């Protein structure tokens with residue numbers, strides 16, 4: 001009985017956050033709730049592009065959203081209040097908060113899928129892929145030999161091997177892996193493709209989507225790529241990562257994977273614990289995880305404070321231990337600390353990643369300009385702003401910089417943009433995280449972290465490897 005009451009309350013919280021089938025988030029969310037989640041939408045371009053705060057990684061969301069206020073607003077909505085009345089008083093707060101975080105996570109994924117169904121956003125995504133040049137290809141190429149070694153070991157041991165790709169899209173992550181293998185090895189490999197988009201796992205759906213202009217470019221589906229390499233079998237699972245454990249085929253796949261790979265996909269989820277938990281269950285003992293993703297510390301909070309050199313910063317960025325006095329220093333509300341020195345050898349300082357992503361968004365570094373379609377001179381301005389703020393011990397606030405410097409400035413008119421006044425529907429707050437948050441989630445899933453390495457030439461792309469111990 002109690003369980004049903006909790007479920008009712010959770011269902012009402014989900015509706016209050018706009019998770020109503022068939023309705024876009026904007027239509028379905030009550031105004032006062034939307035204002036908390038999307039506080040920048042009323043600002044002029046480009047600040048309005050900060051987007052819905054359910055995109056911010058779960059670990060940082062409380063640095064951006066006043067969760068207590070949001071919970072109080074939701075609890076006031078009539079259907080939620082009625083559902084909560086049936087839950088014992090002492091459990092109401094826990095039920096409300098648990099449901100709220102589950103709903104924030106689902107809403108974050110839904111916002112991503114709504115964006116991908118928007119034809120204007122598609123044009124922008126094609127342009128963004130152009131701006132990020134060959135870096136994703138390099139990341140996929142660098143990750144491949146590790147996966148190949150694992151597949152070969154399994155083939156030598158058992159005569160066959162299973163490769164799982166989380167978010168295979170058009171097959172760019174599996175192609176270099178299968179490319180390395182000899183044809184007779186490929187014939188012993190089963191490829192499991194997990195993607196929420198049908199186009200990734202079903203070539204017919206991809207062809208239809210291309211015909212009707214629903215995809216960004218003439219790309220194959222990962223299913224086609226795997227089949228063309230002549231693998232033993234292709235298993236297609238259409239599922240969001242978070243729902244994977246509930247998929248009817250999940251049980252039969254548990255403990256079968258020799259290697260789980262993923263490229264540029266996991267950050268699309270606001271919370272990643274469900275993804276890594278499912279990945280850990282898919283792996284057999286001795287199986288490996290080899291993922292790469294975009295990540296940086298810039299979305300820790302809207303106000304970023306640079307911590308002293310060698311300070312140990314907490315995962316949420318809210319506190320650090322002073323390296324000299326050993327005292328714990330706490331950041332004010334809406335603020336978080338970033339590191340100016342690398343936390344480990346071979347990794348860049350968080351501040352270097354923050355500079356790289358923020359210039360990528362503003363004016364870029366060459367005549368192609370930045371993702372928000374301004375010229376490279378604006379990146380120079382941003383660097384000066386950051387230098388001055390840091391020297392004065394003041395926080396770097398990217399939205400404030402955009403508001404004060406870029407509102408009303410001339411934008412570039414380049415392919416992909418209809419005219420310079422058209423705002424990009426692409427929102428810049430994505431679930432990008434520095435690698436330590438993935439490492440912690442991987443550990444919570446029961447896997448052992450082996451290494452994290454950055455893709456040369458960028459402070460934003462990193463590869464993480466882990467193992468499910470024998």
Ligand SMILES: C[S@@+](CC[C@H](N)C(=O)[O-])C[C@H]1O[C@@H](n2cnc3c(N)ncnc32)[C@H](O)[C@@H]1O
Pocket residue numbers: 109112136140166167168169170171172173194195196197200239240241242262263264265268269
């Ligand atoms: C940027 S593409 C990456 C494709 C490929 N791995 C590569 O490196 O080019 C991201 C893929 O992840 C999928 N994806 C994003 N969020 C997802 C989620 N929550 N659950 C399942 N698939 C998701 C998308 O549909 C898309 O195919």
